[in-house]
Amino acid sequence: xxxxxxxxxxxxxxxxxxxxxxxxxxxxxxxxxxxxxxxxxxxxxxxxxxxxxxxxxxxxxxxxxxxxxxxxxxxxxxxxxxxxxxxxxxxxxxxxxxxxxxxxxxxxxxxxxxxxxxxxxxxxxxxxxxxxxxxxxxxxxxxxxxxxxxxxxxxxxxxxxxxxxxxxxxxxxxxxxxxxxxxxxxxxxxxxxxxxx
Amino acid sequence: xxxxxxxxxxxxxxxxxxxxxxxxxxxxxxxxxxxxxxxxxxxxxxxxxxxxxxxxxxxxxxxxxxxxxxxxxxxxxxxxxxxxxxxxxxxxxxxxxxxxxxxxxxxxxxxxxxxxxxxxxxxxxxxxxxxxxxxxxxxxxxxxxxxxxxxxxxxxxxxxxxxxx
Numbered sequence: 001x002x003x004x005x006x007x008x009x010x011x012x013x014x015x016x017x018x019x020x021x022x023x024x025x026x027x028x029x030x031x032x033x034x035x036x037x038x039x040x041x042x043x044x045x046x047x048x049x050x051x052x053x054x055x056x057x058x059x060x061x062x063x064x065x066x067x068x069x070x071x072x073x074x075x076x077x078x079x080x081x082x083x084x085x086x087x088x089x090x091x092x093x094x095x096x097x098x099x100x101x102x103x104x105x106x107x108x109x110x111x112x113x114x115x116x117x118x119x120x121x122x123x124x125x126x127x128x129x130x131x132x133x134x135x136x137x138x139x140x141x142x143x144x145x146x147x148x149x150x151x152x153x154x155x156x157x158x159x160x161x162x163x164x165x166x167x168x169x170x171x172x173x174x175x176x177x178x179x180x181x182x183x184x185x186x187x188x189x190x191x192x193x194x195x196x197x
Numbered sequence: 198x199x200x201x202x203x204x205x206x207x208x209x210x211x212x213x214x215x216x217x218x219x220x221x222x223x224x225x226x227x228x229x230x231x232x233x234x235x236x237x238x239x240x241x242x243x244x245x246x247x248x249x250x251x252x253x254x255x256x257x258x259x260x261x262x263x264x265x266x267x268x269x270x271x272x273x274x275x276x277x278x279x280x281x282x283x284x285x286x287x288x289x290x291x292x293x294x295x296x297x298x299x300x301x302x303x304x305x306x307x308x309x310x311x312x313x314x315x316x317x318x319x320x321x322x323x324x325x326x327x328x329x330x331x332x333x334x335x336x337x338x339x340x341x342x343x344x345x346x347x348x349x350x351x352x353x354x355x356x357x358x359x360x361x362x
Contacts, residue, residue: 131310134239146302166342
């Protein structure tokens with residue numbers, strides 16, 4: 001089993017390298033999909049069907065959105081040399097991160113030690129305390145409901161942010177009726193606003 | 198039925214009639230599967246988020262196969278906003294109702310018998326709230342992104358046409 005896991009991990013790394021290096025946007029998106037689907041297989045093999053389902057479903061949706069976004073743009077390939085400033089600054093930040101991580105990692109407890117201290121408690125008391133047969137859901141929505149609330153808030157905030165950015169026109173004064181439907185464009189709109197784009 | 202037949206034969210919008218016919222049969226199964234994943238989240242693997250993404254992807258399939266008008270007639274942008282907000286609101290309200298038993302997110306409903314559909318207190322309700330929220334928000338994001346992309350595409354096409362003239 002470990003050999004299969006290592007093979008899948010190697011496949012994921014190859015996929016991500018191709019996704020970065022290839023010039024064609026469409027093949028880059030498909031390589032990103034390779035990483036996600038391999039990850040879901042790994043989750044299944046490690047006995048985490050909850051996360052595997054979420055991973056595979058989100059991967060499909062994201063892949064469709066990304067392909068739709070890349071195909072509908074004419075410019076599907078990247079040209080020209082790489083900018084030096086982003087490259088150098090990301091290298092510097094990576095170095096800083098490694099430096100801080102070196103000190104931080106020494107403080108955290110060793111891997112797998114104390115083994116399953118919190119999760120043992122959840123597994124023991126979870127079913128009788130919450131009545132849920134699926135312990136993962138019991139932890140997500142009962143013991144750690146605060147975390148899920150934070151997750152929902154993050155999703156909510158990001159959706160609001162995306163709506164605000166993708167809307168073409170800003171909010172007008174109250175006198176002018178804003179009939180804009182959040183970035184949904186009618187054909188007349190496209191004709192009218194073509195020059196301004 | 199007639200309107201749907203016309204919609205399927207109409208080749209100007211969306212994909213070919215083959216894709217539309219298959220979509221027509223598949224979409225019900227996808228929606229049922231998504232609802233199952235949400236409603237049985239406290240018994241089997243899955244939950245509100247995964248089921249919500251499945252439901253959202255059924256709308257995405259509808260958009261890809263039939264074009265945006267069909268999908269928007271099923272769930273418009275206003276409806277998506279309202280569902281998104283009400284899902285988030287329901288989640289917080291259920292959490293606040295826990296104060297009737299003592300603290301935030303207290304499981305105030307009766308636990309019921311384990312392995313039954315109506316069990317585990319408020320966990321199924323929270324799952325439904327998250328499912329509605331995720332369905333609406335992901336579909337709205339897809340609409341915003343994809344139609345924004347179409348805009349760029351059409352603008353580029355227009356440029357080409359102008360240069361030809």
